[in-house]
Each structure stands twice: as structure tokens, then as C-alpha cells.
Amino acid sequence: MVNEVAGERSLNFLEEIIEESIAKGEKRVHTRFPPEPNGYLHIGHAKSICLNFGLAKKYGGKCNLRFDDTNPVKEDVEYVDSIKEDVQWLGFNWAEEHYASDYFDQLYDWAVELIEKGLAYVDDQTQEEIRLTRGTVTVPGKESPWRNRGAEENKDLFRRMKEGEFADGDKVLRAKIDMAHPNMLMRDPIMYRIIHSEHHRTGDKWCIYPMYDYAHGESDSIEKITHSICTLEFDVHRPLYDWFIEKLGIYPSHQYEFARLNLTYTMMSKRRLLQLVQEGIVTGWDDPRMPTICALRRRGYTPESIRAFADKVGVAKRDNIIDYSLLEFCVREDLNRTALRRMAVLDPIKVVITNYPEGKTEIINAVNNPEDERAGTREVPFSREIYIDRDDFMEDPPKKYYRLSPGAEVRLRYAYLIKCEEVVKGADGDIKELRCTYDPESIGGGSSDGRKVKGVIHWVSAAHAAKAEMRLFDRLFTNEDTSDIAEDKTFKDYLNPDSLTVVTGFIEPSLLGAKEVEKFQFERVGYFCIDRDSTASKMVFNRTVTLKDSWAKMAAK
């Protein structure tokens, strides 16, 4: 249709579903974010979190945080804690905190009820036999010889499973549905398996644990979730989800699926991320190159930028792969508004201003953030010897190079115009220092004779600057689409060898004593934050993202 009112966005398909359900008389909107505590949350989860909490907020409803902790061998409180921290950091508060494990008693009772209705049975077949008799996508499965046991026998066996009479794998409880069903998940799916393992919450109370399919819909139902939103691959699970709810006659939650987030040059599966951590390819779950929430936080991403990103990627049902540049756009957009401007030199060359008095120091007031007047100014010392970045000098510059070169003049940001008079080289031919002269009348922005100078470069006073470690990050993988990295590969062939570069640079003194929460723009270089490895004697900065660099693009051509 034609005109949309300005500012009014069209609805995504989930919003349409919710509005339809409201139109049909549904009074509530209650969603949930249901992670399994078996790893750290990543940017893909952020999309789901923003969606679930966002939908609840938009429609005046609630969103629960529920841990899908039905498999004790994979789960740990370490993950529970990190998940809570990440959700809160993103800016969301859950209405209720739940654990699937809190429902184990209820789930057990319901399983008994299904047994009594003749809808579930204990199967003595081995894992191998069950696999073999399931059939394939084109061949129907075969019924288990134990499929038609009586309810009493099933109940007794199931109770004994619970009481620990059998070893892992000896028996399972299966739903009695249809071994010839075209949907493999409906071929007598397993509801319970025996796992003699300590659970991070229930300890050794249980040795039988419900499967995802049996636990999830019921958990939604117990919490009276109205819209159970999950990713596309669960689409085939929906008939089973509905089957349990229908047979049990409990609150009818409904499941809806959306396409998960994929990002270029990024691997998103928890299994793969765990592998990166375990093999030491990265330093941990919060290595700033990781796509995890904690890594993005450590890297300097803000919750606002991630929420903006989640909003911009949209929600639909088709597979997608989002350009990494969109994420970068979102942080830059946020940090440009808020980050304090500072000067830092990553790859220094010394510059001596020969006509500037020795021993003199001037204090220059520099604006903290041109986008925000309230940010005020800070004091920056200037003296005879300074450092500039190696990028900002070329002995033999190409056309349109506005920076420093022999005989050329450039503006030192906030300070004077300087002209390069001499290049001093070491025995190896390396540039040791630049000897320049300055125009004493050029401080406010003008010049002694009104001449205009195009180039502006950043600098730090050598006598006042502090050394600092700078960690520069790049993509972890070389492939734009990492899904085509074959499953059986170690994926080491696809790692970017230059994903981390560590340099020692110089920072302006106002950065000393800065707090870890503060975000900075090193002018003309990029956005940086203070890493948690930083100490008073040795500061460590992470580069969140570079500034857009149209010169680098031009130079590359």
C-alpha cells in the first residue's frame, strides 16, 4: 500500500501474529528467552533476546528468562551466571526466572499420565537398535517389540528407571505416536533417558532427564507463555510440541519460528565457539574477537549499539547472512555521539620542531566531543618534541596526500601548522625523526599570512605522553560465509592469521587514570576502550572498530 505515516514502521511477521491473536481476544503477551546454560551467549542470542523482550515490552506483556537445563552433562552454573549478566547488560529485565529443572516433578507426573493413557512406553532397545528402527526420511520406521507393554508394566519400569535401578542407556521412555510418520520427530520420540550424572541444580535427585521436546512445550505451558518464539530449525518440532500439549490437555502455548542471525566472517554455533576456546585459538569466551556478548562488551561495543543492530537486521523466515559492516555501522553511530575524543599514536615517528623553544610547554584546551558540547574540554600539553603516526608521513607522497611530506605543511590538530624541513634516517634507512618548523601564529586555526592547509594530523607531546598497549582486532575467519566450511574440517585453514595485532603506542596524558567504562575515539584512528588487563603502570586499550577511512580506500586503488 502507499503511504506509511512518517515514523511508523511496518510490522514484522511476529508482530502481525501477536496483533492477530490480540484481535481474537488474547489478553496477554508473554514471551520467554530459553537458553541452555551450556555456553556463553552470542550476538545471535542478542537478536532473540531483543525480539522476545522487545515484543513483550511493545505489547505491555512480560518476558521470562528460562534455563533449558535438561541435560546435566553439558550444563554448568558458570553459564547460568554469564547468561544472566549478559541479558542484564543488554538492558533487559526478566519478569520471572525459571529453570526447566524446577518442573522435573511435574514433568514426571505428566509422563506417568501419558503412560496411563497408553501414549507412552518404556523401550528396552539399545540406542543402536532405536536408531536402526527409526527408518530414514524415505523409509518408515519399525515398531519396537516393547511398544505394546501394558500401562502397569510401563509405570513400574518408569518408576524403577527413576529410582536408579538401571544403567545409562538401558531403557528410555518413548511417546507412542507413529513409526511411519513422514516427520521423523513423530516416530515415537524419546521423552526420558537415564543419565547418572550430577545436575547443577537438582544434584543427584534425578537420574532420568526429560528430552528437549518433552520439556519445552510443557515448560512454556506451565509459565502460560502465549508466544513461544524460536529459530527456524525447530519448525519440524512444532507438531510434537503441539502433540504433548494436546494429549495432556494443558495450557496451549504456541510456537513460532524466525530465521536465526548469521554474520559474515563469523561462526555462530556454540559447539564451534567452545572449540575455539578449548583449543586455545582465542584466549577465552570473552576474547574480543569472539561473537559472544561478553567479548563484544570487552571489545567496547555498547548495549545500545547491539540493540540498534538487532533492530536493523529485522525479523523474517528466510535464511540470511548479515554484513558485518552493519554491526560496525551501529557501534560507530553510537560511539560517535558519546565517545570522548583523545589523541594517541599507534606507530610513532618523532618530530622535532626546531624553532620551538626548548623546555617550553603549552597547555592547549581541546574539545572532548564535537557532537556533544556538554562533554567539555580537556588540557593537552604541547612541546618541542612530539610523536606523530607513521601513516601521516610519506617521503614520496602520491597525489592528494594531504599529510606530512618533505617541504609540505600540515596542521597539528588543536595546535600549530608545521612544515617538514628534514628527514633524519638511521643506518638501515629507517626514518628516525622528522625535523620541522612551526608557524607561531597558527595556533587558533589561522596562519601568519592567511594561507590554507588542508591536512590535519594527530600527535602527542613526547615528554608528556605515556606508553600504552593497543590491541587491534580483525575478523577471526577469512570466509565471508562460514557455513560452507565443511563440518569435518578443523577450520584452522580458515582462520585469519592477522586477527590480533598488538602494538605499543603513545597516549595523551589525560587518558591516564581513565575508567574502564569510558569509551574513546582516538582521533583519526578509531574507537577504543580500556581492557580489563589494563593497570595503572601499563594501560591496555582495545580497538573496538576503526573510523571509516576513505583515504585508505583511495590509496588502495
Place this chain on the structure above:
RNA sequence: UGACCCAUGGUGUAAUGGUAACACUGCAGAUUUUGGUUCUGUCAUUUUAGGUUCGAAUCCUAAUGGGUCAACCA
């Protein structure tokens, strides 16, 4: 060679039977004491074939392409 899901610029997302648009990216220019920001302009889109209709990105059918499912994972 099954069932199900999906198909709009390079990447995403809208348009809900009536002029295919917005964002990112790319490109060009203006402004600029950040080659940043901002601003302006610009390249580029309905998988194919039938059908329904005055009219189809939209509805129907088929084909094609992509995805998911054969863990006692979630």
C-alpha cells in the same frame, strides 16, 4: 530421492491485489582544524513458467534454487 520451511538490489528488511521503498555497502560531490561526523546526489531489486484478475512482488499450480529433519543434544 520423503515431509516441512523459504525465495524482492551486493547484504538485509518493507510494500498485505493498485506508482517496488528504506537501511547498510559501493560510487560521486559539498562542508569540515578528525580523509571522522553531517549533507546532497547516484548505481543496483521482484527465481522461472503457466494460471486467476481490468490490474500480481503479493493469490493458485508447477518447476528451479536454498534450508531443516534420520542425537538417549538443545
